[in-house]
Amino acid sequence: MSTPAPDGGAPAPPKRRFAFPSALTVLVVVTLAVWVLAFFIPSGTYDRNEEGTPLQGTYHRAPSGQSFTDRLNDLFLSPVNGLYGVQDAKTGQVGPTMAGELYGSAGVFLFVLAIGAFITVVFSTGALDRGIGRLAHRLRDRGALLIAGVMTVFSLLGTVEGFAEETLGFYGLVVPLMLALGYDRMVATGTIILGAGVGVLCSTVNPFATGVASSAADISLGDGIALRVAMWLVLTGVTVAYVVRYARRVRADPARSLVGFLPGDREHAQTGDAEEPPPLTGLHKTVLVTVALVFAFMIFSVIPWAGALTGDADAAPYAFELDWSFPQLAALFIAASVLVGILARMGEQRLSSTFVQGVGEFVSPALVIVLARGVTTIMNNSRITDSVLHAVEGVVSGTPSALFGIMVYVVNLPLAFLIPSTSGHATLAMPILAPLADFAHVSRAVVVTAWQAASGWMNLWVPTTAVIMGGVSLAKVGYDKYLRFVWPLLALLAVLICAFVGLGAAMT
Secondary structure, eight states: OOBOOTTSSSOBOOOOOOOOOOHHHHHHHHHHHHHHHTTTSOOEEOOBOTTOOBOTTOOEEOOOOOOHHHHHHHHHHHHHHHHHOEEETTTOOEETTOOEEEOSOHHHHHHHHHHHHHHHHHHHTTHHHHHHHHHHHHTTTOHHHHHHHHHHHHHHHHHHHOOOGGGGGGHHHHHHHHHHTTOOHHHHHHHHHHHHHHHHHTOSSOIIIIIHHHHHTTSOTTTTHHHHHHHHHHHHHHHHHHHHHHHHHHHHOGGGOSSOOOTTHHHHHHHOOOOOOOOOOHHHHHHHHHHHHHHHHHHHHHOOHHHHHHSOTTOOOOTTOOOOOHHHHHHHHHHHHHHHHHHTTOOHHHHHHHHHHHHHHTHHHHHHHHHHHHHHHHHHHTTOHHHHHHHHHHHHTTOOHHHHHHHHHHHHHHHHHHOOOHHHHHHHHHHHHHHHHHHTTOOHHHHHHHHHHHHHHHTTTOTTSHHHHHHHHHHTOOHHHHHHHHHHHHHHHHHHHHHHHHHHHHHO
16 A cells, blocks of 8 residues: 655555575576685695595595686576586586486476476366365264364475465365354464474375485485484474464463454354365376375386385395386376376366466476576586585584484574475485485485475474465465464474484484
């Protein structure tokens, strides 16, 4: 709204609120900053073993041999190199015309687009929305069980496929339902945000968090899955119990609500049942079963079963192991998208347009991955990656394994605030953090787990994400009230996370 001028003239223009820049803009700034810093950070390198792992204590200065023109060219080509740059086997330089191994993130880029298309096709069938709606209605007379059921489903979707922004479509269903059961709007907010959020925090095979980070750390998506599953079970249970405890307190004494009640909220609670959603059709059931089978197969295909079952990371793989990575997973979700479209009888035109729509909606996070990888190509070509690694090596050397895991978690908290995109954060941080695990004699999978826990914990409350600010707005809950509600849980989750990553690091 415009403010009238003191002299009665034209109104003063409205004040513009500061808007935190997007992840793409942040990474452009980071790219420029790293490029400038590369002129001042001395270049150097580690000796490496046959697997390409840097050897602790072998760092030495080594000139990059780059002219100013070469550096300018690296800046110009950084997005291209971030997508399909190839690392020369002899010089280690990355460029689009080199001969060697792929250094860019083309595989992850296509995987993100493929799973985006799959998720969009699934949602277009209405099966997932209808299934959650039916669950909520069936449990409407058992409030605590309803909260636990919805939060568990959201958490499962979060840990498997990064279910977050999609939750914004469920406020219109969950808020009236919670009010009808005698709860307040904060219960609905906590059910949605914390349910999906704790699942993302404990991502087991979430392609946008665990998948991207594992790729950047040069490990399998299935490495460390046992620790992440244990975290998911415990932290989801704790989060559900926290929301249920608050809900029971508000239902018993509405005066203890942190947000109070808007006009009509209490009358809504007295009206009783919400309208029953339409039943699941045979088609909906088929789609839901297909989705479950696709994600179950994805989990099966990436787990190193021999190492997981024997405890020996170097164990010979079993005959049934697939050892799939991002190219195969991208193909899996493309095929699954077509399969769901056929089962839903969408028709060629609708399936094609929905598939393309899904790809378009996920181009932004895919580009974030490319830009972040482009930053690492600048660091690689100017030979400062190992110099940064060496600067941190002294801190890690001699650190107990358990403390190292906790340090990785703490260090990533401010990075998660600056880069809310989990994919961009992972691609940017993992090339530095993963080799540190080797120096500390800790599994790289523990670093991935600590990193994603830091990213997920921050995204439960930071005001830079649409999930938080959009959620509290849709629920008509003040952001300050939400922070007051969630901070005790955040403190408890932080303690549990440190315990898990510390224990995981110590056990390796």
